[in-house]
Amino acid sequence: MMALAETGFDLVLCAMIATTALLAIGVRDQFGAVVLFVVYSVFLGLGWLRLGALDIALAEVALGAGLTGLLLFGAHARLPASVPVPSGRAVWPAACAAGGSGLALGWAFLTLPEPVGLQEAVAANLGTSGVENPVTAVLLNFRSWDTLIESIVLLAALIGVWSVARDDAWGGQPGLRQHARHGGVLANFGRLLPPIGFMIGVYLFWAGSSKPGGAFQAGTVLAAVALVVFMGGAMRPPLVTARWLRLVCVAGPAVFLAVGLTGAASGVFLGLRPDLAKPLILAIEAVLTFSIAASLALSVIGPPEDPEDHV
């Protein structure tokens, strides 16, 4: 009976995920599409919970729903108003491409051979990895090379975002000037939320070594805190040329790389000696959390846009 109820729940959830995805794609209104995308991501986060992947659920809701949603809303607001028009392209070729790929992938998924995941290999080596959360062990130790490059991808995206600034705005503050109404909801949020958000962020970072969480989830929460502070008008973002700001963005990948190269000098690139693995991973994650938070928040705020900000 219980099993039946659970199966029913899964079916309904999958239906909701697929439906919201379709609506986010198909709805005419652009703003509505972004809202539906956020709803879709939240449902997807629930799906990850059902699959027992709490780390992904956190990442999906924070990054997929939260920050991607904010990015899309921000871009929507800055784009010239575009009357929703039906696409000039024919629907049928697109529908055929979609149907064909969906069917092929569905077939592939059902045809996959007996799975041979790496659960056992991870479990066998977790003891010397320095952390108890297997996902963190993979991210910060077993496949740390991926994670190092990934943290640099975030940095590269920020450089790219800044590189499309207006020439005459360079040197100013990132983003458009925010005009939160004094005493308005956002302004109050801007005062109330940061301490709470900060605590959640620190908790997620700390929990990451043993329980779900970690640098990326914690960094996202801290980025959200920073965004609330800047958007609520409680503070103005620092200048793009501020050296300390760039140092914060770079510090995480830099410390990560430095640990990697130190390891290389003693024989193993990115190698973490088992007895030092825990403090090293914690140190990398701590710095990385702040760098991720800064890069994410600045990527969402966007390049400097106000020429009169020039100092």
Add this chain to the structure above:
Amino acid sequence: MTDPTFYGLCGAVVVGTGIYGFVLHTHILRRLLSFNVIGSGIFLMLGAAGSLGPDTAADPVAQALIITGIVVALSATALGLALLVAYARASGSPRLPEDANDDP
């Protein structure tokens, strides 16, 4: 016990839906949104396949790959949207020139 097969098939459907949007739309914001939908569908397939195994815990390597993928997709979205905003400011259109005749 959750049956991951539902989620794997749901992922396939979501990927197809995203491809539909990417092919159909000319507005670049909608295409970037579709890109995100396709990406998350792929991750759903990977995650579902990673928890098909006999033991209940999901494959931590698959989970780590997915988290990496989510961060990468977000980075690409951030850059794409920044380019779009700059392009729309310079050209007045949120569509590529070859698609511009779709503008009203």
Add this chain to the structure above:
Amino acid sequence: MTLVLATIVGLPFAAAMLAVIFGRYGGPLAAAAVAGVAVATAALIVIVAEGQPVTIDVAGWPAPLGITLEADGLACGFLAMATLVMSGVVAQGRAYFYNTGPERRATWAFWPLALLLWAAINAIFLSRDLFNLYVGLELMTLCAVALVAIEGKAETLAAALRYMLVALIGSLLYLLGVVLLYSAHGVLDIGLIAARVTAPTDILAAALMTAGLAAKMALFPFHAWLPPAHSGAPAPASAMLSALVPKAAFVILMRLWLEAVPDLSAASLLALFGTLGTAAILHGGVMALRQNRLKLVIAYSTVSQIGYLLLVFPLAGGASAAQPGAADAWKGVVFHALSHGLAKAAMFLCAGLWMASVGHDRLEGLRGQARATPITAFAFGLAAIALIGLPPSGGFTAKYLMLTSALASGQLIWAVVLLLGGLLTAAYLYRPLAMIFAKADAAPVAVSRSQQAVPLLLAGTAILLGIASSGPFELFQIGSPWADIEGLE
């Protein structure tokens, strides 16, 4: 050895991070990184030339749990080419993106983007892990897109967005293939994939990855984004975009079909690769003939030259269709990729110099540049020799090896394509060459002699690759699927 490989990927990363913080010192930082990586690459080549590839397990975890980096002969060749191209990019970039006074947008952004692009490409040349290759590809793509957009004009922003949309779909297709392979086999390492038991989903996975990589390397018919993107970027960026970026995707494609899943390559599939390559050679060549701007000629030439790379698949064959000339095809295509990279980077740098002196790159405006900038014109001429494949250039060695391979396996059709492609290349390069070397008085130029000499280094190396081909010939064999087979030379 670990330190050597770590330097090759780590030093450009470190320099990029410093260049983010110290915006005004991007040029010197990049120069220092090039010098350091050049030393490390030279050391690596000396070690690998002894006969064995260098392999390290990153973080000390062997595959399947960890990620393996391997420097085989092929990786050494591409790493050396990338270092040379970057030295040219840095030398010319310092004239383009030189900061005097307060920091400016483009002069700040160029250096970290260029360094990160290079680091990503080095990482791709060395990685044996299919997902790690995905992360590397994404880093490369984001930097490349931002470099295309760096001028900030509406056309270049459109070119960057068009490129990005194609590249993003390419990434997703590649990722989808990786996901299917990992879900079926639980491994991501190329060597372990090769040792797997074939699953029915593998062919779909390989097809998806191939389509994704084809989009990233602008293979016909996914090439439409390339000419506006490569011709719209500043010359030093164009040099990187055309010489290095498609090669990174190609190296993955080659490792996929010839090292990871050779068992999947059926004769019909290999013929399809050859046909697509032929279509690219012909279409790109004909389009290059019809352009009136030098940078567009060079960009369409890239579309055409990428087609040659695809001929390696029918010439080498897979496990089920192995060809007698496979080892030569492998080495020939590496020669081609390296020679093209060097020659194409040299050409874009020449175009950059002429744009700086003439103010545009319309072909008729280049009349008489050989008199005004003799060193640059000489470099362009050498690059053209390498691109057409005339002796004694590296391009000739490449064509010779690929022709030998085609004849050895009796696949005359690809030999004809090779010869036809060479004629087409000569035809579309004739017009710019004729203009440049025409007897006419050009206005004196404001480009220093040392700047003029930068492309000469690259074009000269492309020629040298043919004159001293025996060393690279031995090197490219090391660690290849045909490491034990004697060449036909």
